Amino acid sequence: PEVIREVKSHKDESILDQISLDLSQSLFERKFGSIVPWKEEVNRLLETLQKRTNHNVLMLGPTGVGKRTMVMRLAEQIAAGRVPSRLRNKKILEIGLQSVLPLIQDSEEFEKILFLAVKEALDRKDVILYFNQLDNFIGTAEGGFLDASYLLDAATRQRDLQVIASMSDWAYRKVVNENSWIRYNMASVTIQEPSRNMAKKILRVVRAKLEKFHGLEITAEAVDRAIDLSNYYLKTRVLPGKALEILDEACAEVVIRNMRSRTAGGPVVDGKAVERTLSSRLGIPIEKLHHRAGSSLLLLEDRLGQRVKGQDRAIQQVADVIRVAKQNLSAKPQRPDGVFFFVGPNGVGKNELARSLALELFGSEEHLIRLDMTQFTEDDAAMKLIGGRGPGETKGILPRILANRPNAVFVIEGIEKANSKIGPILLQILNDGQVVDGEGRMLSFASTTMVVVANSDNLLGEEEKTVGFTEAAEANRIENQRKAIESGTRNFFGTEFLMSFDELVFFDPLTPDSICEITELQVAHIEERLYERGIILTVPHEVIQFVADEGGSKSGGASHLARLVESHILQPISRYLLKHPNARKVRVALKKKHVVVSGVRDKKKPAPSSRKK
Template identity: 30%
Template sequence: MYFDKFSKVAQKAIDISIEYAKEFGHRVVGTEHLLIGLIKEKEGTASKVLLKLGMDEDIICEKIIDIYGIGINDSTDDIFLSPRSKDVLDNSAIFAEQFDSILIDTEHILLAILQETDSLAVKILSMNNITEQVIIKSLIEVSRPETSIILFRDESKMEEPKKEKEKLNIPTLEKYAVNLNEYAKNAKLDPLIGREDEMQRIIQILSRRTKNNPILIGDPGVGKTAIVEGLAINIESNKVPSSLQGKLIYSLDIGGMLAGAKYRGEFEERIKKVIEEVVKSDDIILFIDEMHTIVGAGATGENSMDASNILKPVLSRGDIQVIGATTIDEYRKSIEKDTGLERRLQPILIEEPTKEESIKILKGLKEKYENFHGVKITEEAIKSAVDLSSRYIVDRYLPDKAVDIIDESASRIRMKNLKLKNNKPTVNSEIVTEVIGLWTGIPISKIVKSEGDKLLNLESILHQRVIGQEEAVNAVSKAVRRSRAGLKDPKRPIGSFLFLGPTGVGKTELCKALAEAHFGNENQIIRIDMSEYMEKHSVSKLIGSPPGYIGHDDGGQLTESVRRHPYTLVLFDEIEKAHEDVFNILLQVLDEGRLTDSKGRTVDFKNTLIIMTSNIGAKSINKQQIIGFSAYENKNVIDENYKAMKEKILSEVKNRFKPEFINRIDDIVVFHKLNIDNLHEISKIMLSNLISRLNQLNISLEISDDVLNLISKYGIDLEYGARPLKRAIQKEIEDVLADMILSGDIKKGANIIANVVEEKVIFENK
């Protein structure tokens, strides 16, 4: 910035604006500060105009403080011009040149500010009914005669095209389309942040002599429509080449044109009228969102034409210009097949923005949402919205999903604080976390709060439910900690394990305990019984039937479940019973953390925990020699027996599964056979759960040691693990209690104690 090109009066005005920014404790000089400087510098023409129109610095200061507040006034901090203020000072040089002025003066800065239609300065002026035309007329009245002539000349230039546009006879187009330029003028469009390369490419294609019809292709929510709206804003701000200046972008509603078209040929007549009106005007560009809908639209039989065939001739002649937008899938399905339409359009691929780009976009939109909801949005909330939506909402795209999260978070906090009139509630990361939890059904708030302590003590939490399986508990706990610390491969699942062991040793219980500890709910498990996938064709049940087959629209049992619940534990029970082709599917899940279903949708497994169970080697475990209590006291004997048994089981696993499958599993865990001490502990846990269920019925139960010994006597079976214990508790305690509750012998509020009399459990009131 060369300040020697500015007049002394203009330089003073800029200095004043910097001083006011410092006084407010703001580190950035915005257009609103420049506006104060222009008013305060009384010698400038801009000050005379603004004062004449009823503006003063108090009005502006009050608005600035209301929106931004007062910061800390630190004289040591550097003050910077905002990007928009830099643009204003750069553009003021253009106005000075147009007015044949050697130096840039305050009126030129004022005119440049007016071009920034979305700036706070222009909004403040608009609130006081001060428009660009009003200022130009006032400038003519107070400026020097020679400048008046230039302003008259410039005003006529500005008025002429507007008069021409007013004369446009486009009744059909106005009925079925929206003028985006008009929306841009009235600040009804959100500003476009970033996307410079894509914008440059659109302008480049629109400026071509032939085939000048760009079509934006990208996933839903990546910002295709926002780019076109940004182009309309740029046109209104004269930030486009001369070939596009004065152009009008109309967004055509194909659905609206089809609606109510009862008779054959009625739709064709409507679209032909629209095309005729656009052809007569050289300044209109049609924007067709969801452009794939024009293929087949309006066709009622073999002899009727659809919208795409009506458009093709005028597109090939260059009579009209069109900007299209569609998704990648719909482009391939509809437009790519129609080669005649495809060759008339120039595709521009719109990629999903990165997290960093999305954060910038949200920061640019922050003011709009703050003003709409009457809240303050913190930077932490924006970062959380981007990070957490990327992690947990995998079926949508940035920045759309993050913008929606911020919008709903602002709405939620406003609803919670309806009584607050003066103080603006703050949208912080906690509110964002709540909203994402509501969207996904994942109790994220439980995961975030005190998560570090919980993860460090995960083994202790799991051991409250899983007894005697140190190795298994340690293995899954370490995998979860690696994941939450950000050290795991970001493309792979949280962890993948193969659990081996006989029945009743706690394989399923560990899965439930892990789901409750890590995912917030023990029911957060997708259980797939692999005995149902023994046939070759059963692979289609996992990912969905191919097109044309029954059940194609239903989706796969695995892919659809994970797509709907992306943050969960996936349990493949009895994995050894699955067909070989099923293992080929699992290879992709274990290695790449994704799977493509029959509809071509990519399902993300990176937030899942994969656990497979198998009974391979169960016979080897049952042969483990442990006789009497002395063996349990000799830890060395137990360790040696377990080590020998584990080697034998792993050998059987290698013979049963392919090396590429085994190599993709994080850990193979062989569960220990439960001993008598383990089963005693498990019986205590089961009885404790029973007492908790009775407490919910307002019944208090106390169990004596004799009852515990009786349950152990009937229920302990080293071969079948803990399940016989469960059956013994049901038979000796739960069945008797159920009869007594139903007969009225035990009523709500009762305090009872369980004892043993003649090898039977009896219940008495305390």
């Protein structure tokens, strides 16, 4: 092809010079390489390259762990002469897919370009080829049509050519079965995530490069904050890559902010800039970020209790587990930050507590993810949940959700109705905090809180069924009902499943006082919305009590309250405001068991509602 003839016609520039990067040329990279922590892995790399045959190395590790940095470390040692004589005067030339793509038009040209590069390396005898992201060269990139696996198989069999390659563990699992030569021709070296202190040393060296590129100053506090916050929230990623990404993004944000505000003096990236970047990226308010949320965690019971009424014992159980998990004191940090089983009658606050938890931990209900297991009753349930390969390949619901919301409260409903194939998957998530999806990727739930919700009425016989509301005179029945629920739950799900949870949280039937508090809370929300429009709403206690008595159904707990508050209070108010658009003070009253709305003449400036929010 013309492109091949054009490449070969460049007599002053070899094909390797056109498509590769000499890693031994950059003094900065060599300085960076000098602090690489993997001494044993580097020695393993040297030992393999020194061998007479089978002297090729495959480096495995997650994206961002430092595989390329380790090759830079080797390039530094070669340049300094601290290698065996067979490796001295060698050059490590990195070939990446992006450097090859501009020279090709189809897959045939792709193989020929790489053939010329391998042939030149064999002729020169002073080259070690490094294929960064080897999986890109064997059919996983560009729609799969760029596949040079046969050529690379032959290249790694050559006695006079040494090859280094790198890829992620996931990519290796995906391609190795169809490319067994990778296993046989290359010695694998696994790169582990560096410690926090080592990652800090690496980032403080990279800081100079970022400062020069962005034209700003990066404080030591910013480096520490990038490591700590990325470590806490980006648990599926590894250091130093994830912290470096956050730091780079913070630099870009500060440059744009400084340009728009025209602030005097040079821009500075500090800890607050890193916080803004992570907050924007995750959709979590700054005040909810881990290091700032200490006081909120101390008062978690009170804050949850403002939204969830009549379930003090359940709230206490949840708060205690969350505090341990959020301080990284858990014995299994890879597990979710709290694994709960909420069991109780309908309408007692199970879903409301999960919603309130999402608001307290992440600042928004957008971080509340619901999975209805009634959607997973067929034989394809496992594929729908985690994805699969083959005809009709699907991504899976969980991989899509985690890609968008890695920090969330998951609520799993109707688990007793799920297909039996779902059980082992859920057990693995609850016990280990991770599961392999249909594509072979490891899904991590370490940054989530898992809540399984079950209606106790579905677990008990007719004679055992409890209710969501109890009369004051029957309050002594609550403990007996709790015992019936607990016994029914253990009989239905079994010990192994229940042992997967940090806490089994049993919700009590609601008392009349609790029903009244819930009604008052819903009325307070109406008052808030009206006050934002400059309207003061007054609702006396007798109206609230009337609605609470109507809504406290024995069969539904407080589940019907919202509808009754709307029909008894909100709808009459809306009709009154349509008739009196200039009304600024509105009062609701109870007359003959009917709610009536009237206006109050008052020229004073409206004041905020005094009702407890």
